[in-house]
Amino acid sequence: MDFSTIRPILGGLAGAAVAVLIVRAWKPWVPTGMPGKSPDALLRDYRAAIRTANLCLLAGLLVPLALYGVGAVAHPDWRPLAAGVGTGCLAALLALALLPRLRGGSAREAFVAFAISQGAPLFFLYGVLGIGALLLPLGVTHFIG
Secondary structure, eight states: OOHHHHHHHHHHHHHHHHHHHHHHHHGGGSOOOBTTBOHHHHHHHTHHHHHHHHHHHHHHHHHHHHHHHTTSSOTTOOHHHHHHHHHHHHHHHHHHHHHHHHTTOOHHHHHHHHHHHHTOOHHHHHHHHHHHHHHHHHHHHHHHO
């Protein structure tokens, strides 16, 4: 077995180690609830919004990959993937903002509950989702351009 065959494995292990270190480092910034509500209460109260946001993110990734798989779009074209990821991120943000209001809840609590469920700090999670949502207009150029 030469080095070129195990290099991807070593790269994956190194990436996993870095991810573990990052998660440990940001643990102090992960929200632990809100005034008057425990993390368990937030997760229970906003379970539907959290699941909907997760499904939006998953669909935003899987639908474009399926389009590549069936040959509906050319493989080197990144714009369908950008449109899918952007749509998924935007839909997740909208789900977290709007679904709780339909049930008499708070969008702010839903955003905190989603961050708790993902084990990520608010600034990182919503920074990534916001940047992801910005991919939507870039990807839409595939369909209109």
